[in-house]
Each structure stands twice: as C-alpha cells, then as structure tokens.
Amino acid sequence: MAKEKKLTEEDDALLAELGIEVEAKKVVKHTPPEERIIAGFEEIQQFVEENKRLPQHGEDKDIFERLYAVRLDQIRKKEECRILVKDIDHQNLLDDSTLVEEEVLDDLDDDELLAQLGVDGQEENSITNLRHVKTRAEKRAAEEIANREVCEDFEQFKPLFEAVKKDIDNGLRTTIRFRKDAGFTKTDLKETQWIIVGGQMAYIAEIGDTFKAPNGEEDSRLRVIYANGTESNILLRSLIRAMYKDETSRFITPADSGPLFNGESSADDQESGTIYVLRSKSDHPTIKESREIVHKIGVTGGAVEKRIINAKNDPTFLMADVEIVATYKLANINRVKLEAVIHRFFSPARLDIEIMDRFGKPVKAREWFLVPIFVIDEMVEKIKEGSLSHYYYDPKKAELGKHKSKKGS
Incomplete structure (x- = not known):
C-alpha cells in the first residue's frame, strides 16, 4: 500500500510540473442500504451477462432468477434506486419497457423478497444460504394437509379402502405411475377413482360442477377421502398439480379387469x-x-x-x-x-x-x-x-x- 501511495504522489508531482491540474477524486460514501441496492443490481447484471437475457418471473424459474426479476422491478419503480445505479447501468437495464412487471413489492429487503417468493430462510441473513428453505410448492402441500378435515362418515368408506388394499396385495389391482409424460394439461381425474398421493391411498368420492378458473382452464371442486380418515375439498387442478410434483404418486387400476385379467379369484385359477x-x-x-x-x-x-x-x-x-x-x-x-x-x-x-x-x-x-x-x-x-x-x-x-x-x- 505504501508503494502505491508513493507512486501516486510522484505521478501527481509530474503532472503538476507539466502544468496539468490534478483534481482530487471525490469519494462517494453510501449508506448500508444503498450498498445493498448496488450489490443487488450488480448481481442482476451478472445474471444478464451470463444468460444473455433479463431475469424472468414464474414458478418454473430458478429461485435466484425470480428474486432478480422482482428486485429489478423494484429498482425500476423507485426513483432513488434508479438514480443510485444509473451510472453503472451499462446494459440499459433501467429501461422498464423490456420487462413486464408481474408483482410489486414495497420493500427491497432480500428476506422479505424471499418470503414473497415462497421461501423462508431459517438461519443466517445471507441471500445465497438456501440450505434450510421451504418452497412455495412445499408450503401449498403443507397448507393442503392442514386444510384436511376429519371425515365424519369414514366408516362407510373404510371397507372400500380395505378391499382395494386387499385387491392390490392379491394382484387383482395394480398401481400405475402418474403420467408425467402426458403433460399437466392432458391429465384428468374421475369420480370414484383411486390414487396414491403424498404416500397415502385416496378416493375421489365426488366431483362438483365445472367452472372456469382465473387462468381460463376448467376446474372443479372435489371431495377426496384419504386412508387416514381425513378428507379435503380440494380443486381438481390442485390435486393434479400435487400428483405431478409427487415422484411417488400413482393411479390404482380398477378391479374389473376384463377378459385377460380376472377380477375375481377362484380355487382353480392359476x-x-x-x-x-x-x-x-x-x-x-x-x-x-x-x-x-x-x-x-x-x-x-x-x-x-x-x-x-x-x-x-x-x-x-x-x-x-x-x-x-x-x-x-x-x-x-x-x-x-x-x-x-x-x-x-x-x-x-x-x-x-x-x-x-x-x-x-x-x-x-x-x-x-x-x-x-x-x-x-x-x-x-x-x-x-x-x-x-x-x-x-x-x-x-x-x-x-x-x-x-x-x-x-
């Protein structure tokens, strides 16, 4: 450090002898919040540099990309933030015509942004520490479990569960992997259908009237009975989504197996x-x-x-x-x-x-x-x-x- 200072002083002296005035650089000091904003903007710049595109919203995107997208929306929205990073915006990211705002938040605090994205940090304040986080999908699953109620008339369903389990054990029914290959929108569930979701056998007892969801898709309210004696009033699309994200989800085939698969066993069957x-x-x-x-x-x-x-x-x-x-x-x-x-x-x-x-x-x-x-x-x-x-x-x-x-x- 001493050597660098000596060289700087010599350079200044040489410039002075040449008749060139040396203007002392003004050191700009930023507050901790301002430094966080600048550092956050630089992370967005690095993302754009590496991916050759702006960060985007959407649950199918990486958690950090979604965070950058929300953060960029915020910086563009607040005038004081725009002024703060304007001089380093060499990629013209402040031009808000290049990214449509999907959600607006009032605070640039990263912990709050993570919470809005469906992630709760459990230890440390670092934005990169995701060892103990809960995704929005996991939250929804937890909420769905919490929203289940005791099935008051489970006694009438209990024999059905026992019979289906016996059929599976005897090979009269089998379980089929959820058809992820078919795609989410092509999947459908029917009344009286048996499934396995979240590690539990479930029975679709009723399917209500069809209605248009906000996204334009058709949806219905279901009554689903679970093997543990609970039930839920879940939406059809929500149940399909839960099965789609559950690697262990299965369909249970009907007991009426047709001419090649006997539905009933007899003593002389082989x-x-x-x-x-x-x-x-x-x-x-x-x-x-x-x-x-x-x-x-x-x-x-x-x-x-x-x-x-x-x-x-x-x-x-x-x-x-x-x-x-x-x-x-x-x-x-x-x-x-x-x-x-x-x-x-x-x-x-x-x-x-x-x-x-x-x-x-x-x-x-x-x-x-x-x-x-x-x-x-x-x-x-x-x-x-x-x-x-x-x-x-x-x-x-x-x-x-x-x-x-x-x-x-």
Whole structure:
C-alpha cells in the first residue's frame, strides 16, 4: 500500500510540473442500504451477462432468477434506486419497457423478497444460504394437509379402502405411475377413482360442477377421502398439480379387469404371469439420448426381480442393469401369445440397436421399444378391456390410434 501511495504522489508531482491540474477524486460514501441496492443490481447484471437475457418471473424459474426479476422491478419503480445505479447501468437495464412487471413489492429487503417468493430462510441473513428453505410448492402441500378435515362418515368408506388394499396385495389391482409424460394439461381425474398421493391411498368420492378458473382452464371442486380418515375439498387442478410434483404418486387400476385379467379369484385359477416394463441403465449413446422412453416390454411366469438379476451379462437386457418401471399381473393367459401380441403392436417403434455380447458377437435386441410409459399403461388397459385389436400405435404422435373401420364398434 505504501508503494502505491508513493507512486501516486510522484505521478501527481509530474503532472503538476507539466502544468496539468490534478483534481482530487471525490469519494462517494453510501449508506448500508444503498450498498445493498448496488450489490443487488450488480448481481442482476451478472445474471444478464451470463444468460444473455433479463431475469424472468414464474414458478418454473430458478429461485435466484425470480428474486432478480422482482428486485429489478423494484429498482425500476423507485426513483432513488434508479438514480443510485444509473451510472453503472451499462446494459440499459433501467429501461422498464423490456420487462413486464408481474408483482410489486414495497420493500427491497432480500428476506422479505424471499418470503414473497415462497421461501423462508431459517438461519443466517445471507441471500445465497438456501440450505434450510421451504418452497412455495412445499408450503401449498403443507397448507393442503392442514386444510384436511376429519371425515365424519369414514366408516362407510373404510371397507372400500380395505378391499382395494386387499385387491392390490392379491394382484387383482395394480398401481400405475402418474403420467408425467402426458403433460399437466392432458391429465384428468374421475369420480370414484383411486390414487396414491403424498404416500397415502385416496378416493375421489365426488366431483362438483365445472367452472372456469382465473387462468381460463376448467376446474372443479372435489371431495377426496384419504386412508387416514381425513378428507379435503380440494380443486381438481390442485390435486393434479400435487400428483405431478409427487415422484411417488400413482393411479390404482380398477378391479374389473376384463377378459385377460380376472377380477375375481377362484380355487382353480392359476396365475399365468406378469407383463413387465424395464428401463435400461446402459451408457450406450442411443439409450442415454432417449432413456425416458426406451422400454423393454416382456411377459414372465416368475418373479420379475429374478428375471433381471443377471441383466448386465445378458444381451437381451443390453448388457446393463435395468430398473423395473411397471408390472401388470395376469391370470389364465397364454404368456407366449400375449408377448407376441404386445411386440407386434409396438413393432413400428421397435428400437434398432445392436449389442456385443460377452464374446464380442453382435446381437440384435428385439424386445426394446421407443414408447412412453403412459402409452404402455393405455395399451394394458385396452388388453384388459379386450379391445386392443381396435387400436394401433402411432410412433409419430406417441399415442394410440383407433382403426377407422372399427370406430363404431
């Protein structure tokens, strides 16, 4: 520091000898709140520099981006803030025509901004400390649980819950993963439907009249009964949203299983096998690129877990470990014929891949298909109804289509 000061004094003396007046720089001192505003604006500038765009509002955005968007709105709104950062606004961020205000807050305090964004800091005052925060989605889930009431007539529903649980244990019903592949807006729930959400079995007892929500979508008020003896008067879209965000949410299939899945067991019934859907953990480029829709579909008479125990050494399983995505138990079915029907049905989407076995010999895998899991769920439903022959799989649209000649059937 002493050396730097000496050099500065020498430079000033030299300039004075040259007849150049040296004007002492005016040191601007800012208050702590002003320093916070400037530092906050610089964080916004850094975001714009890195992302080549302004920060935006929206629950689908990163928490920090949403914070920057609100903060920028505030700085633009307050004249004293605009004046404070005007000289460093080299990106012209103060031009409020480039960002539409979504929400207006009266305080620039970061803790308050976080609270408005649905995040509560639990320790320290640092804006970057998010180790102990609660998201808006988590708040909504907590509020939904808190809004549940005791189901006064649960005794009439209790036998239904017990029966459904027994059906699941006996394989007469199964659970299907929530169809995230289909998208939020394409998902629907029906009256008398059984689901699993938040780790609890739930029954949609009633669906009220349809009305238009503020965002223009159709919505309804539901009466949902839960296995723990509570109920809620939740909106249809809110329940779908809760299932969409819950990684463990499931649908429970109906007990009326149609001709291929017996709805009732008898002494002479024999379980014929299980349709299984697997997802590969292979590092093969083709698999990695489309892992979420590449599925192996087969039928086995034994335990699926036993079937896949040696997957990493079997070219049928792409010489890699696999995970079980879904299973559907069958009764009184010819497994070989059913598997052939399924493979023929999805043949337009068969994965064309060649794998080297342990001896370096190329093997064509024939039981892997580029099909989303929700389409497989629909295919199984058609098998249960006995109507699969009326449909075909359209790989371009990733959906089932109905044969024109059979639309009236």
